[in-house]
Amino acid sequence: MMEIDVFTLFPDAFGWFATQRHVTNALARGHALGLVNYRDHTPLSGRQVDDTPFGGGAGMVLRVDVVEAALRARYGRDPVSLGAVRRVIALDAGGRLLDDALVDELRQAPALTLLCGRYEGFDERILEHFATDRVSIGRYVLAGGELAAMVVCDAVLRKLPGSLGHADSAVEESFSAALQGGPEYPHYTRPAEYRGWRVPEILLSGHHGRIAGWRREQSAMRLSRHEHRPGNGPLP
Numbered sequence: 001m002m003e004i005d006v007f008t009l010f011p012d013a014f015g016w017f018a019t020q021r022h023v024t025n026a027l028a029r030g031h032a033l034g035l036v037n038y039r040d041h042t043p044l045s046g047r048q049v050d051d052t053p054f055g056g057g058a059g060m061v062l063r064v065d066v067v068e069a070a071l072r073a074r075y076g077r078d079p080v081s082l083g084a085v086r087r088v089i090a091l092d093a094g095g096r097l098l099d100d101a102l103v104d105e106l107r108q109a110p111a112l113t114l115l116c117g118r119y120e121g122f123d124e125r126i127l128e129h130f131a132t133d134r135v136s137i138g139r140y141v142l143a144g145g146e147l148a149a150m151v152v153c154d155a156v157l158r159k160l161p162g163s164l165g166h167a168d169s170a171v172e173e174s175f176s177a178a179l180q181g182g183p184e185y186p187h188y189t190r191p192a193e194y195r196g197w198r199v200p201e202i203l204l205s206g207h208h209g210r211i212a213g214w215r216r217e218q219s220a221m222r223l224s225r226h227e228h229r230p231g232n233g234p235l236p
């Protein structure tokens with residue numbers, strides 16, 4: 001069973017996310033999504049969690065003592081050794097880029113802890129001593145790690161068996177090994193013709209073997225057309 005804990009200053013931000021079908025399916029099957037508010041565990045007065053950066057500069061930095069207190073409250077152990085039993089992932093714009101291979105790695109972990117930063121981010125000692133990974137969802141800076149944490153949770157949870165309605169939908173999709181890392185083939189549904197735009201005839205033919213071949217071909221074409229640039233694309 002996958003157990004994901006998200007540490008955040010804004011647990012309410014996950015309200016909508018937690019109602020998504022693949023998430024409720026995963027939870028109904030015994031997987032767990034926990035939300036921990038750093039503020040509920042801060043040892044500082046006034047529910048303080050962040051501070052101004054040493055050396056000056058704009059913004060606020062999430063404090064290492066606050067993050068330690070929250071991790072200790074949740075796991076009852078020194079967070080320095082937490083990495084032995086779960087992957088502790090700091091959401092960080094400069095971290096390892098999230099792709100299908102990383103999602104596969106994460107879903108096989110015994111458990112995940114996601115640390116959301118805010119403002120200017122984390123005190124570096126959090127990353128150095130508590131986190132096992134730094135993960136980025138793209139080379140741009142978000143106001144906080146919450147959206148990135150939801151992206152990671154979404155991508156991991158939907159790959160757990162039974163999360164999606166149809167058992168195969170997560171298998172033969174973009175970037176997965178079933179398509180040799182290629183982008184997905186195009187999909188169509190009714191109406192078969194709309195404003196003169198016809199669905200490819202082969203998909204209406206009922207020839208499953210030829211349809212499978214056409215899909216592989218389309219996927220390969222998309223890959224070679226460089227819709228996905230090298231370095232940004234699915235291949236390692």
Ligand code: ADE
Binds near residue numbers: 091138139142
């Ligand atoms: N925190 C701020 N920006 C981020 C990004 N692009 N990815 C992950 N975490 C972030």
